[in-house]
Amino acid sequence: MFGTYEEAVSWIESRLKFGMKPGLERMQWFMEQMNHPERRVKTVHVAGTNGKGSTVTYLRNILQQAGFKVGTFTSPYIEQFNERISVNGAPVADADLVRLVNHIRPLTEELEKTEFGPPTEFEVITAMSLYYFADIHPVDIVIYEVGLGGRFDSTNVITPLASLITNIGHDHMNVLGNTIAEIAYEKAGIIKPGVPVATTAVLPEALKVIEEKAEKEGASLFRAGQDFSFAYTGGDASGEHFNFTSPYGSYKHLSISMKGRHQVYNASLAVMGAELLKHAHQFAIGQCDLEKGLMESKWIGRFEQLLSDPIVIVDGAHNPEGIDSLIETMETHLRGKKIRIIFSALGDKDLEHMIPKLDHKADQILFTTFDFPRAIPAKALYNISHHRNKTCMKDWKEAISGTMAEICGTDEALVITGSLYFISQVRKYILEYYA
Template identity: 30%
Template sequence: MSTEPDDLELRMAVVTEEILQRSPENVVEPTLSRVARVMDLMGNPQHTFAVVHLTGTNGKTSTTRMVERLLREMGLNTGRFTSPHLHDMRERIAIGGEPIGIQRFLDAYDDVLPYVQMVDAEWAAQGGPRMTYFEVLVVVGYAAFADAPVDVAVVEVGLGGVWDATNVADGQVAVVAPVAIDHTRLLGDTLEAIATEKAGIIKPGALAVIAEQEPEVMSILLERCDEVGATAYTQGIAFGVTERDVAVGGQQVSVRGLAGEYRDLFLPLHGGYQSHNAALAVAAVEAFVGGGEQPVSEDVIRAGFAGMTSPGRLEIVRRSPTVMVDAAHNPAGMRALVDAVRDSFTVHRLVGVLAILAEKEAEIMVEMLEPVLDHLVVTRTTSPRAIAPARLAEMATGYFGADRVTMVPDLPDAVDVAAGLADEGGVSGAVLATGSVVTAAEVRMLLGRTDT
C-alpha cells in the first residue's frame, strides 16, 4: 500500500511530465498575451507582493540568490524565481529560501490549471500554440507566492525582458546584470538589440540598479530610464566593490552601496565576478528597502554574505581530486570562468571536462579554455541538444593539439578519465566540468550532490 509521501511524489512526477510535454523553454513565443490573460483571469496575483526583477546575460541567477538571501536576513518572507533548474523543477520556485514543497507546488498547479486550459483553448481556436513550459511555471510561481503570502519576490527573467513571461509583474526595483551576446535567434545578434529587449523590465517609476556595461548597452538602458521616469543607479558611480582579496573558501570584499559602506565581508564564493554580483545585490536591496537612501544594518549584510550560495557556479563538489563544476554556456560566461580560475585557484594540473549544447558558440569557448587547462576531456550530456563528442574533439584539437585532448562519449566515464588524468604522475590536480547548465547539473548528480 502506498504511503502519502509516495502518492505525492507519484503525482508530482505526473505533473512534471505534463509540464514538460509543453513547448520547451528554448522554443519561445515572443508574446506576453497568454500569461497576461491567465493572470487577469486569476485576479492578477503578481500584484499582491513587491517585486525585485532581474535580467542580464551572465550573473543574474547568482545575483537573484544574493538579493533574496539579504532580504531574508532582514526578516522578510521571500519568494525567489530562477531558471533553469539544476536537478528538480521545484528549485525554480523558492519560498523562504527553500525550493517549494511538493504539496504546495501541486496545490498551486491545481489552482492555475483551469485558467491555463482556458487560455490554451482560446489560442487553439485561433490556430495558436498552447502555453509553454516556462509560461506555466511562471504562473505557478506567482500563484504560490501570492498564496504563501510572500512580502517580496525576487524574480529572474527567463529570456530577454520585454516579452519574458515574468514581465507581467512590475518590479519596484529592476536589476540589470552584465549584458552580452547570447540567444541571438530570439533576442537579436547585436548588443543594442539584446539590451533593448532586456531594458523592458524597467517600469515607470522604478529604481534601476545597473551593473557595469558596454557603452552601447548602458546608453540604451539609461534612455529607457529617461523614457519611463525610472531612477538609474550605475555600478562604478553609485556603488561598487572597493576592495577584494582571495581568501580560503572564497574571498574578502568591501562594498560601497547606494547609502552605506560595508567592509571586510567574507563571501564564500569564488571569482571576482561574484564580488561584483554581490555589490549589485547590496545596491538592489538598499534600493528596495530604503529607496537607496538608507544603509542596511552591517550585521544583516555580513550574515547575508556569509550565507550566500550559488550552486553550479565554480562550485567544488568533490575533493581528492578536487572536482569543480561551472555552468558557463556562452563566451562571456566562459571568459568570467577563466578569469576566476586564474584568480582563485593554484592547481598543479587542471583537467577540463567539456560538454556544450549545439546552438552555443562552442569553438570560441574551447579557445578560451585552452590557456588554463593542461588537458581536455570532451564528452556529451544526456541532452539531445548536446554537440557530438567527435565534433567537439575536432574543434578542441585545433587549439589544444591531439596529445591534450581525449574524447569520451559518456559523461560518467569522462569524469572518471579526467580524475585519473588530474592525478597522473602522482601530481595532485583538479577537474573542471563546464560548458552548460546541464553539464554542471549532471556532474553534481554523479558525485552525489543534489542540494540547491
C-alpha cells in the same frame, strides 16, 4: 487531476515541446483568469547575461537575515525541479507543486483553444509561481529571475519595487540579437515607469541602451562605477573581499564565500538592490544583516568544489563571458595546478568563441554530450577545438570516472563546465557515487 509529484512534473516538462515563444499575450491571459496575482505580490526583477542566479541568492539572504520571508523564482534548477519556486531557500513542497499544476492545467487547456495558442513550459511555471506567492504561500517579497531576455520574458508581467540588470554579454543571440546593443535592448525591457534600476553592465553600447530606456520611463538609474562603486580587496580560501559605496553610504570589509572576482559584481548589485529597498521602500535592513547575508550565500554549480581528492570543480559557464569569469577564477584559486577540463554545451551557444578560451587554459580538454534536446554532439565540439591534447567521448559518466581515476592522488584539478543542464546531471552523479 494529478495525484503525484512525478505526474505533475511530467506534465510540466511535456510542454518543452512548445519551445520558446517570445511575447506576453499568453501570460496576460493567465493573469486575467487568475485575478491578477502579479499585482498582489511585492517583487524585485533581475535580468542580465551572467550572474542573475547569484545576485538573486545574495539579495535573498540579505533580506532573510533582516527577518523577511522571501520568495524566489529562478531557472534552471540544479538539484530538483521544485527549487525554481522557493521560500527562504526552501523549494516548494511536492504536495504544493501538485496543487499548483492541478490549478494551472485547466487554464492551460483553455488557453490552448484561444488565438494565442499553447503556453510554453516557462510560461506555465511562471504563472504557477505568481499564483503560489499571491494565494497559497504569501511572502513579504519575491525576487524574480528573468528566463530569457526581459522585454518579452514571461516574468515581465510584474511591476517590481526595483529592477536589477547584471552584466550584458553575448548569449541567446539567435533570439535576442547579434549585437550588444540589441541584447541590451531586450534586457532593458524590464525597466518600468518610475521604478529604480541598478546595473553592473559596463560595455558602453549596453549602458547607452539602458540609460535611454531608464530616461524614457522616468526610472532612477544607478550605474556601477558611476552612481555606486565597489573595490575588490582580494581573495583567499574563505572567498572574496570588497568595499562598497553608494549615494546612501559605504560598507567596508564585505566578504562573500562564493569564489571568483566576478561574484563581487553580483554581490555589489545585490547590495545596491537592498539599499533601494531600504531607502525607497522602508525595508528595515541593518549592516549586520547585509554582512551575514552576503557571507552565508551559496549558489550550487558555480565554481563549486565537489571533491578534494581528486579536486573536482563544477561551474555552469555557458557563454563567452561566463568562460572568462571561470578562467579568471581558476587563475586565482587553482594557481600552479594542471587543469583538465570536461565540457559539454547546447547547440545555440557561441561555441566558436567559448572553446578557444578553454583551449588556451586547459592542459587537457575532453568534450562530451548529454541527454537533452539541444545538446550538441561531442564530436562537433571536438572539431571546433584546436587544442593539441583534446579528446571526445559520448558517455559523459565514463569520461568523468576515467579522468578522475587518472588524476587521483596527483596535484591536477578537474573542472567540469558548460551548460547548466549538464552541470545539474554531473553534480548529482558525482555526489551520489563519489562523495
